[in-house]
Amino acid sequence: MTDPTSPGPADKQPAGPGPSKTGAATAVPPEAIKAIPVRHPWRWVSAAVVLALLGLLVYAFANAKIEWGDVPEYLFSDRVVEAAGNTLLITVLAMLLGVVLGIVLAIMRLSDNPVTSAFANLYIWFFRGTPVLLQLLLWYNLGLVFQTLNLGPLYKNEMTDVMTPFVAALLGLGLNEAAYMAEIVRAGIQSVDEGQTEASHALGMSRGRTMRRIVLPQAMRVIVPPTGNEFINMLKTSSLAMVIQYTELTFVANEISATNLNPMEMYIVVAVWYLAMTSVFSVVQYYIERHYAKGSVRQLPLTPMQKLRRNIFSGPRMKGTR
Amino acid sequence: MTAMVTAEGVHKSFGPTHVLKGIDLEVAPREVFCLVGPSGSGKSTFLRCINHLEKINAGRLYVDGHLVGYRQQGNKLYELKDKEVAAQRKDIGMVFQRFNLFPHMTALENVMEAPVQVKRESKATARERAKRLLDRVGLADKASGYPTQLSGGQQQRVAIARALAMEPKLMLFDEPTSALDPELVGEVLDVMRDLAQSGMTMIVVTHEMGFAREVGDALVFMDDGAVVESGHPRDVLTNPQHQRTKAFLSKVL
Numbered sequence: 001m002t003d004p005t006s007p008g009p010a011d012k013q014p015a016g017p018g019p020s021k022t023g024a025a026t027a028v029p030p031e032a033i034k035a036i037p038v039r040h041p042w043r044w045v046s047a048a049v050v051l052a053l054l055g056l057l058v059y060a061f062a063n064a065k066i067e068w069g070d071v072p073e074y075l076f077s078d079r080v081v082e083a084a085g086n087t088l089l090i091t092v093l094a095m096l097l098g099v100v101l102g103i104v105l106a107i108m109r110l111s112d113n114p115v116t117s118a119f120a121n122l123y124i125w126f127f128r129g130t131p132v133l134l135q136l137l138l139w140y141n142l143g144l145v146f147q148t149l150n151l152g153p154l155y156k157n158e159m160t161d162v163m164t165p166f167v168a169a170l171l172g173l174g175l176n177e178a179a180y181m182a183e184i185v186r187a188g189i190q191s192v193d194e195g196q197t198e199a200s201h202a203l204g205m206s207r208g209r210t211m212r213r214i215v216l217p218q219a220m221r222v223i224v225p226p227t228g229n230e231f232i233n234m235l236k237t238s239s240l241a242m243v244i245q246y247t248e249l250t251f252v253a254n255e256i257s258a259t260n261l262n263p264m265e266m267y268i269v270v271a272v273w274y275l276a277m278t279s280v281f282s283v284v285q286y287y288i289e290r291h292y293a294k295g296s297v298r299q300l301p302l303t304p305m306q307k308l309r310r311n312i313f314s315g316p317r318m319k320g321t322r
Numbered sequence: 323m324t325a326m327v328t329a330e331g332v333h334k335s336f337g338p339t340h341v342l343k344g345i346d347l348e349v350a351p352r353e354v355f356c357l358v359g360p361s362g363s364g365k366s367t368f369l370r371c372i373n374h375l376e377k378i379n380a381g382r383l384y385v386d387g388h389l390v391g392y393r394q395q396g397n398k399l400y401e402l403k404d405k406e407v408a409a410q411r412k413d414i415g416m417v418f419q420r421f422n423l424f425p426h427m428t429a430l431e432n433v434m435e436a437p438v439q440v441k442r443e444s445k446a447t448a449r450e451r452a453k454r455l456l457d458r459v460g461l462a463d464k465a466s467g468y469p470t471q472l473s474g475g476q477q478q479r480v481a482i483a484r485a486l487a488m489e490p491k492l493m494l495f496d497e498p499t500s501a502l503d504p505e506l507v508g509e510v511l512d513v514m515r516d517l518a519q520s521g522m523t524m525i526v527v528t529h530e531m532g533f534a535r536e537v538g539d540a541l542v543f544m545d546d547g548a549v550v551e552s553g554h555p556r557d558v559l560t561n562p563q564h565q566r567t568k569a570f571l572s573k574v575l
Contacts, residue, residue: 199422199481202373203436203488204412207404213439217426294426294468 070265074256075272083252084273090169090241090248091234097174098234099227102181107211109186120182127179133240136172139163140244169241169248177234184226188219220292228285232278249273324387326351326492326523327372331381334367341367343547344381349525349540351491354518356534356555357527359544360570365527366419368544369494372525373414374407385414386491412440415485419497421477423469429456429480430465433487440488448487455483459513475506479513486517493517495526531575535559543567 074080109120127135143159150156192215200210242251249270257263283304290301302310327349334342341364349355357365370376371383374391383390391407393400402410424432433452437443456462459479469477478498485493495514499507511533518524518537528534534541538555543564551564559575562568 193422195418195420195422196424198375199416199418199424201375201408202411202414202416202418203484204408204440205436206408209439213435214424218424 066268067262067265070260070262071268071272074266074269079252079256080249080269080273083247083249083270084277086246087235087238087248087273088277090166090173090238090246091231093170094173094177094238095231095234097170098177098181098230101175101178103185105178105182106185106189109182110189124179124182127176128183132172132176132237133243135176136168136240136244139172140165140168142168165241165244165246168244169238169246172244173234173238173241177230180230181227184223184230185219188221188223189215191222192218217292224285224289224292228281228288231285232281235277235281236274325349325384326353326386327355327525328384329368329381330383332368332371332378332383333380334364334371334376334378341547342371342378345544345547345549347542347549347552349523351523352521353523353539354537355523355525356538356541357525357544358529358531358534358541358570359550363544364547365544366496369496369525369527372492372494373411373416375416385410408440412488413491415488415490415493417478417481417485417493417495417498419500421469421474421481421501423477423481423484425469428466428468429461429472429483432469432480433484436484436488451487452483455486456480458486458516459483460509473506474502475509478502478510482510482513482517491523493522493524495524495528497527497529499528499530529574531559531571543570545570 105120105123108116109124111117140163142163146159148156149159149162196214196218197210200214201207205213238248239250241248242254245251253266253270254263257266260266287303290303293301325348327347329345329347332342332345333340343364345364345368357369359365367376371378372385372390377391388410390410391402393402393406423429424435427435430449430452433455434445434448437448437451438445453462453465456465459482461476461479461483464472464476464480469480472480482498498514499510502510507530511530514524514526514533515537526534526538534555540552541555541558542552543550543558543562543566545566551558551562551567558567559571562571
């Protein structure tokens, strides 16, 4: 707008607050503030207390009767690695079952059909209202009350052959998860503005297409973070499947300690595995959330890799600027 | 020539609240038809009945000769199925007060969505038309922007382009400028004026009396769920006959 060649003395005023051209006409350049910062002595005290307690804890562990050598020895032993694989497998499959069934239940619950919505309510009531440990036991012992599984012409077998520890764990964990996922999905669907549905309908899109193309993608922003939490919870809850003989991490830790008589060492080994898996998944979750943030924030947050690259290649920057 | 929209004694209630109390009117093809009136007078509700976003309780509503939302056989009315209602809405574009753009899609994707999903058009064809439409509303350079990155006026212009992408024969505008900052109203009205000149049939619920007078071919003043006065905008706005019209106009003009 301003022509750089024009003299334009009028717009040479100092910016910001300060003496303007009215009053005293002394145009003092703004002086940077140099003040003595407020002292925070209690921060030093509390930091010292925390460090001291931490030191005591380390000391206690260092002097405890722990065979530390067992930890690296068993960490990557075949049985433990296989058990970690089983933990991951049952977690992923049970979550998958939970998510798919959860979406179905959420849509049933929100439907206008009183029978389907009542059924969804009943399902959620039962599976949220009983302990998952009990549900695992119920599935595993199903053969006691139904001796054969008879699906008419499709399939027929002895229940004890069908209900292996794996199948019982999958059903127990997955069906329980579906009840929680149904509530998460319902909250997500209901968080989408009604105007979105109306705009979609006004364009001639059917109800099903509106749900798939318009409502669910937006609901994902609300659904994904708690689903990530559910996944991490499931990684840990899957340890309950040890009571029905499913060979996951905690079960194997117990089994090995029965022979080497070092249970605490084995528990530390599996704790390392659980921590590693939950940590890796937290990173994955960050990227999934970022994907579904599209359009809801003006600027997508940087990925850790992008941040790293920018910090390396842009050189030192002035403090205070980003 | 048949009317584009015909309303015969349209009634609508929300529970105990009687919102529309027998609306009779006709909108001719290529007409710009303005609905004005105080808030709560039922004008937005009536507009939403035209594409069956609201079900009417009594009366008949026809768009281009077809009964809206129902099929009549003899003396019996049959509700249309979800798919059939959707098919009727294809030909009726709607622009909302709060824009209602799809926030997870870019401006271009917003405009392409319905032709691809509903008309099963190829993406290439839909993209070409979407680009043309965005250019027409002056937003060719914003095609890849998400709605949150656009101003209110720009969002509303994208919303108009999105409705036009279905090549409707009737456009409904529900207070399209009421949610905009005053300085952004002009750009949206310009697009609407341009659309009116191209011969589109438009029903516009608005508080912009200047627009109604300049562009409108017909105007209806509604109050308390009924039509109080109608005629050419110039006549109604400059020489209102009814006391309620006079009172309303003295407040908004």
